[in-house]
Amino acid sequence: MTDTVDPPLAGVRVLDLAEGDFQMIGRYFADLGADVLRVEPPGGSRDRRDGVVAEGVSLTFEIANAGKRFVTVDPAGATAREDLDALTADADIVLVDRRSDYVRSNLVDPALLVDSHPEQVVTVLSDFGELSSKKDWASTPDVQFALSTILSRSGLPDREEPLLPPAFLVSGAVAPQAVWMTVTAYYAARRTGTGDLIDFSTLDALVHIFDPPMGMQGSGRTGMDPFDVPHGRPDARALYPIFPTTDGMVRICVLSPRQWRAMLSWLGNPEELSAPEYDSPAYRVEHKDRIFAYYRDLFAGMTTAEAVRQGEELRVPTTSIDELSDVVAEPAFRANGSLRDVALADGRVATLPTGVYTVDGVRTGITGATPDPVPDGTWRAPRLADPLPAGRADTAGDDNPHDNRRLPFAGLRVLDFGVIVMGAETGRLLADYGADVIKIESTGFPDGCRQMSPGVEMTKSFAWGHRNKRSLGLDLTTDDGKALFRALVAEADVVLTNFKPGTLERLGFGYETLAEINPGIVLSESSAYGDTGPWSTKMGYGPLVRAASGLSALWRYPDDPDGFSDTITIYPDHVVGRLNAVAVVALLLRRARTGRGGVVSTAQVDAIFAAMAGHLAAESLEPGSGLAALCGPHDAPRGLFPAAGDDEWIIVDGHGDEHFVALAEVIGHPEWIGDGRFSTDAGRLAHNEELEDALREWASTRDAVTAERLLQDIGVPAGHMMRFADVADDHDFSERGLLTTMTQPQFAEPFPTMAAEGRSLRLGDARSGPAPLQGEHTREVVRDVLGLDEATIDDLVARGVLEPHPSETTSTPTTGEPQ
The missing domain is CATH 3.30.1540.10 (formyl-coa transferase, domain 3)
Structure with a gap:
């Protein structure tokens, strides 16, 4: 790796007419190297005075607009229309906020932009979408939490009221979804020569990306049908419980049998908890009162630091419940590059989250002082016009570059090691839009979300998270397994992982090795706390990352020090899945320009920091102010x-x-x-x-x-x-074409699923094919992709190198969730 990087989106021009929560959309494009030009009225936009403000400076604005350049256009000026026409004519992507003064003054019409510049992607940003009976509704983050179902799962069942999550989580989820939809449309435009009009809605985005009703669930509740969630707030505290120590609180996350046995050792191996039934998370939840009595006694006699250290030594996932002040002072977040001290425009130095991406080993995002908003209205980047080549997958008859309702990733082949929610999501997003995604797995190291009830081989959760993929059972610990994987890499475009940092290298397939096999390969990696720094090896389930990032402490009833209410959520897994998918597409765009691939890594903690960046910055400037910015209404009722x-x-x-x-x-x-x-x-x-x-x-x-x-x-x-x-029967979601059904062979009847990531003029409908059983396509993949004959395949199966599903050789019936 070098200290510099060829930005993946170099040459892409983005005209930014976004406001409010939508400001971060352009920031993500800028972090990946696009030339982002923000248009403002004389004196600057009202966003410079909104958000998290410290001594008259909007920290939200400075962070969301880092890396952009600025140009001034007076909406009331005599040449406003001509000035905007000139800017939009030279853009590749136009981000248009429906609330923008330029739209309200009829200076910019998104529909006319698409007609005038048919190669462009125009994303229209609004709270409820242009095609919606709610189009003109008034919105706030609280309203969005209610309508997106998030509120119904936030809070504790023994409290009368549900609990509103921190408002910043809305923008933290919305921006990555908007970037994902826009970059997908741009990739399609580069393949077809025809642009797109995206009708983007905050509400659509939250239903897709925050905690989707019809999306992958966490491993702790993968066997539960989401539609069976209780009418009141579900109680998931037993899955990721929190206990007081002598000086704070800790959260533990004990899921697997190995983790439970380590926990038993930590507790002193009490006889009454030694029965084999306790290996089951469901059984432990049923007997939580007995178990938690031991937990409380254990942690009551040690400090938080001692509890975390001992948990790590025993490999029991354990972390502290940290406040904002703890986060900004934590050396590990500087060591891994998540946080850095940056001079603001007024000269003060604040602690800011740098960004979410490390590309080719180099952090992108905020690397120094935030930008001086001096008008600079010229595009710096040369336009890119060359069409994109197809990928390595054989998609004859499926990849017509002149079909304007096609799937943009048809022709790409993806090798997917992703596990649990985030790992599932990145590959699923690519598969939905045409990629041949091969999930590589083995019985020796199963995906945690394959842990299902006895006799059950498929759940709705797993089906939603892995639809449209193929499953290859492959033992990578064998020499023959490694040789087969090398051959697959030579025929692939993308490799996806969310292993603990260093795992891929230990298997012999770090990025340098992959690039030797296939110089055009794109590798996507993700972990809890990044691949460098002292926390890179910490166990990183989402609930632990939320606790260590300060989010859990902010997401609790204000009158209850033990009222933590983030347990049921899967946030930020689905968000990180989008962020990685965006970077994969960006690197594929760079590959078309340079001929070489690349590697991107992300950390879950950085996705959380991106959402709460203004509050962290405020806390660093004045202790207590980060929390104060969240507290209480500023008006009533x-x-x-x-x-x-x-x-x-x-x-x-x-x-x-x-x-x-x-x-x-x-x-x-x-x-x-x-x-x-x-x-x-x-x-x-x-x-x-x-x-x-x-x-x-x-x-x-x-x-x-x-x-x-x-x-x-x-x-x-x-x-x-x-x-x-309520979602499956909601008129507005159906009206926007976001719902359909999928057929999974293990279920007697089709069930609801999300149809697409949002409304688009030209993107094809997302596919809704079934998810695979483990090893279901083993023979098919090595036969079709590598050309192995049946005798060779039989030999590899007999020696355990290949692991086909039993249904490939027997007629054993399979079952899904209980109906």
Whole structure:
């Protein structure tokens, strides 16, 4: 590796007309080397004053716009239209925020852009999408949490109210999804010569990427049908429990039989927990009270540091519950490159997350001072026009470059070692849009999400996470297995892993070796805390990363020091899956330009830091301010209110004078409008209890959907709490074409699945083929890709090098989840 890198998206021009939570979209493009030009009015956009602000400086703005350049166009200027026309004419990608002053002034029309520049990709950004009955609804992060089903799973079952997650998680999920859709469309445009119009919706994105109702679930609950989640908040604390120490708290994550046996040793091997039934996570959850009594006694006698150290020595996944102040002071996050001290535009030095990507061994993102917003309206990058070549897979009849509704990754062959959620997701995204994704696995080292109930070979969760893939059973610990893998690499375009750092090298297949076999190969790696630094070898389940990043401490009931409520979520696995898929496509674009492949690595902790970057920066400038930026409403009434029915809730946000007046009228309190106590946000906050009591009384007599519609009709942000089961029957998701069904042979009936990542004018529908049983395509893959004859295959199977599924040689029936 060198100290410099040829940026994967060098030569790609992105015109950035995004605002608010959408600002980070352009930042991701800039981190990968695109020339991103942000357009602002004279004096700068309002985003410079919004977000997390410290002493008049928007930390959110500085972080989200690092690496971009700026140009000023006055929406009221005489030459505004001509200036914008010139900029858009020379762009490859245009990010258009529906709220932008340039759109509201009719200076930019996305539909006309597509007609005028048919080779461009135009992504229209809005809260609910252009084609939606909610198009004109008012939105806030709280409303999005309610409508996307996230709220229904946040909180504790013994609390009356669900818990709103930290608001920054919305933008932290939305931006990667928008980048994924846009770069996918751009890749297709480079293959076909025809661009695209993306109708992007925040709500669509959250349903896909945060904790998807029809997506891969964590290994701790892979056997549970998501549609069987209880009506109230599900209680998953027993899977990743938290216990007090003498000076803090720790979380442990004991899932596998090996981890449980190590935990037993740590507990002193108590006789009453030694029965073999305790090897099962489900059995341990059933008997959690007995087990947790031992846990509490163990941790009560040691410090947090001692608990973490001993857990690591025994290889029991253990970490501390850290606050923001702990995170910004943690040396490990500087050693691995996640955080660095950076001079802000006003000269102050803040601790900032650098970014999410390491490309060819070099960190991208914030590498020095944040940009000085000096207008510079010329494009620096030469335009790229050469069409992309096809990949190495044989896709005869499936890869028509002149078909505008085709799958952009048809022709690519991907070797997929990904496991659990993040590992599954990266390959699934590529497979959905045409790639031949071969999941390489073995019985000796099974995917954690293959751990299913006795007699069950497939779950809906696994099917959603691995649809459209083929499974190759291959023992890489043998010389013949390694030789077969070398042959596969020579015929592949991409290798995906999320092993612990160093694992691929120990198998003899580090990136340098892969590149010797195939100079065009693209390798994607991901881990918990990155591939360098003292924490690179730490066990990194998502719940542990959330705890160590400071997120768990922020996601809890404010009046309960033990009210941690992030256990049920899979965040950020699906986010990191998108981030890695984006980088894979970017490196494939560079390969088309240079002929060589490359390697990208990411860390789960960096995806979390990207979402909470402004809060970390604020904390570094003034201890306590990072948390203060999250606490409490800035106006009233705002919050969660019970509606009629059993555990039904509605989010209402009456912030601002205009919203307050409308709210007062609709809930029957017009006298508030002339009451001086409520004429300012400070006054409303001072009398918040009176306002909320009245709103609570009004909401409690109406069902949540009726209350939501009454408020949205007058422009007040509101949303009812949706659940998993509501999504499949929701008119708005069906209206946007985001739902379909998939057929999995192990299930008697088709079941719902997401149809596509979002709305596109020209991308083909995502495929919804079945997920494979372990080793189901072993013979097929080595026969078709490597040309092995049946006698050779039989010999390799007999010697255990190849592991076909028993159904390939027997008629043993298979079963899915209990129906």
